[in-house]
Amino acid sequence: MRLRASRFWIPIGIAGVLLLAQVGINIWQHTGKARYFAWAPNDYLVTFDLHVDSGGRALTVAEMEHRYRLDLSSRLSEETKARLGLDRSEHYVFEDAPKELEDRIRRYEETEGKKEGARVTLSYQFDGAKEQTWQWPRS
Amino acid sequence: MAVAEVIAEARRPAASLNPFRVRGTALPPNALLAAKIVTVVFLVTGGWRLTSPFLPFVGFLGELASPRTTQDVAQAVWLIAAACLLLNRFVRPSCLVLGGTLLLAQLWSQPYRTNNLTFTALLLLMIGLSDRRTATTLIRAQFVVLYFWAGTNKLLDLHWRNGDFFESWVGIHAYAPAYRHLANLLPSMVLSTIASWAVICTELFISVTFVFRRLVPVGILLVIAYHSSLFLVTGTTFTMFWFSLTAACIVLIGWPAEPPVARYGGEGWTVRIARLLHRLDLGGAFAWERGSDSGVEYTNGEQRLSGREALARLMLYNPTLLLVLYGLAAIQEPARRWAALVALAADAYAAVVLVRSRLSPRERVPA
Numbered sequence: 001m002r003l004r005a006s007r008f009w010i011p012i013g014i015a016g017v018l019l020l021a022q023v024g025i026n027i028w029q030h031t032g033k034a035r036y037f038a039w040a041p042n043d044y045l046v047t048f049d050l051h052v053d054s055g056g057r058a059l060t061v062a063e064m065e066h067r068y069r070l071d072l073s074s075r076l077s078e079e080t081k082a083r084l085g086l087d088r089s090e091h092y093v094f095e096d097a098p099k100e101l102e103d104r105i106r107r108y109e110e111t112e113g114k115k116e117g118a119r120v121t122l123s124y125q126f127d128g129a130k131e132q133t134w135q136w137p138r139s
Numbered sequence: 140m141a142v143a144e145v146i147a148e149a150r151r152p153a154a155s156l157n158p159f160r161v162r163g164t165a166l167p168p169n170a171l172l173a174a175k176i177v178t179v180v181f182l183v184t185g186g187w188r189l190t191s192p193f194l195p196f197v198g199f200l201g202e203l204a205s206p207r208t209t210q211d212v213a214q215a216v217w218l219i220a221a222a223c224l225l226l227n228r229f230v231r232p233s234c235l236v237l238g239g240t241l242l243l244a245q246l247w248s249q250p251y252r253t254n255n256l257t258f259t260a261l262l263l264l265m266i267g268l269s270d271r272r273t274a275t276t277l278i279r280a281q282f283v284v285l286y287f288w289a290g291t292n293k294l295l296d297l298h299w300r301n302g303d304f305f306e307s308w309v310g311i312h313a314y315a316p317a318y319r320h321l322a323n324l325l326p327s328m329v330l331s332t333i334a335s336w337a338v339i340c341t342e343l344f345i346s347v348t349f350v351f352r353r354l355v356p357v358g359i360l361l362v363i364a365y366h367s368s369l370f371l372v373t374g375t376t377f378t379m380f381w382f383s384l385t386a387a388c389i390v391l392i393g394w395p396a397e398p399p400v401a402r403y404g405g406e407g408w409t410v411r412i413a414r415l416l417h418r419l420d421l422g423g424a425f426a427w428e429r430g431s432d433s434g435v436e437y438t439n440g441e442q443r444l445s446g447r448e449a450l451a452r453l454m455l456y457n458p459t460l461l462l463v464l465y466g467l468a469a470i471q472e473p474a475r476r477w478a479a480l481v482a483l484a485a486d487a488y489a490a491v492v493l494v495r496s497r498l499s500p501r502e503r504v505p506a
Contacts, residue, residue, distance in 0.1 A: 008270075008272075008273075011268040011273075012268070014268055015264075015269070015277050015280075018261065018265070018268075019280050019281065019284055022284050022288070023288075026288045026291075035292065037257060038288065038292065039254060039284070039288035039289045040254065040288075040289065041255065041377070041380065042308075042377060043289075043292055043296065043299070043304070045304060045307045045311070047307075047311075068250070069248075069250035075311060080310060083310055083315070084307055093311060100249075103249070104250065126298075127298040127307050127308075128307035128310075129303065
């Protein structure tokens with residue numbers, strides 16, 4: 001009898017923890033600018049350009065894609081950029097919060113890319129607002 | 140219609156190795172079907188490859204073994220669990236392994252984490268943690284959390300409230316000229332602001348519908364209509380989102396406790412379709428009978444339906460048909476918008492039947 005009850009309540013308890021954890025993570029993530037494991041599906045649009053200098057040369061698009069596991073396929077035509085009032089240099093799209101893009105580059109450069117001492121310039125517009133520039137290493 | 144039918148405790152026949160069969164396991168048939176659908180889509184789209192550790196959220200997960208070995212082991216575990224699930228063996232543990240592996244892969248790779256994969260992982264975990272009594276409650280709770288926070292995140296974001304996000308987002312898609320043409324008929328930003336608030340209100344309302352049992356059928360119809368419309372307009376399923384959300388709705392649909400009796404005979408378009416469905420029913424979802432009367436009949440306990448209504452149920456409760464449809468929709472080329480149209484047509488038909496049953500007490504069936 002006790003075994004049967006535990007077979008019912010243990011899975012329910014784990015499911016309850018999973019649900020409560022989601023609530024907690026959502027509240028926690030709303031205290032900052034990232035939305036990791038919080039429910040914000042396709043809620044952001046970051047249009048950006050990226051330059052990475054490493055080993056005395058500028059990395060190619062393919063090298064940057066591989067380095068940060070970013071999708072750097074060009075999705076913004078000149079006509080689209082003109083229509084949205086985006087900077088002409090922006091080529092790429094990231095559909096999460098801009099903080100998550102900065103975090104990814106920063107975390108890579110702090111760990112796996114630390115020895116290379118790369119210099120990164122990220123220019124982006126968030127939801128079509130004014131262009132911002134983020135750089136690594138932080139000055 | 141189906142969303143309002145009775146769920147009865149089913150007698151459990153021996154589980155079969157037939158992947159199209161969904162009865163006779165520890166899971167409710169529709170929960171097992173939903174898990175199989177997600178698994179098949181993952182297999183077809185190549186999602187089973189998962190990913191190797193890269194910038195992990197939890198540090199030690201990146202140091203378990205070499206990235207390649209970690210990914211290979213995860214893939215092997217995932218594929219074994221998928222095979223077990225599809226062959227109706229250890230179905231609950233298999234769901235836990237499938238969902239757990241997917242969640243782990245997101246914890247060990249920051250770029251791999253996406254909302255659609257997180258939901259897919261949680262859906263599989265919730266199904267694995269559920270049984271015949273708790274499946275619908277857990278999936279409803281997951282829907283409440285998902286839509287409440289999705290709506291709240293937008294509500295708290297200035298760019299969503301003033302339409303800036305929508306204006307930019309629509310601008311990068313292929314249908315931007317058509318949208319712009321429509322927007323130009325109104326003052327600046329009005330259409331984008333209306334669209335943004337429509338999305339916010341829809342998502343928050345959906346979360347409310349899953350709180351109240353009576354409103355669950357409305358919630359199911361809204362989820363399918365909302366995501367299939369997005370799919371139709373944008374041409375994207377948002378990776379796994381459309382598949383996982385619509386599959387989760389199947390768990391909430393009342394499912395016949397025993398294989399219903401399907402009887403057809405004579406000629407006519409409904410009979411021809413019934414004959415095709417009979418051939419397609421590889422999982423023995425129905426007890427098929429040849430009738431002497433012309434037409435199609437569906438009998439589930441005391442419920443007896445004929446014609447189009449019978450046919451609708453022969454399609455809805457047909458795991459083979461659903462698995463094939465989802466599998467085909469998961470193939471990227473040629474363009475798969477047809478799947479959104481099929482879902483919207485089924486949704487519209489279900490909405491009409493639901494409204495009719497609410498307006499006509501004689502036809503009402505317990506939810």
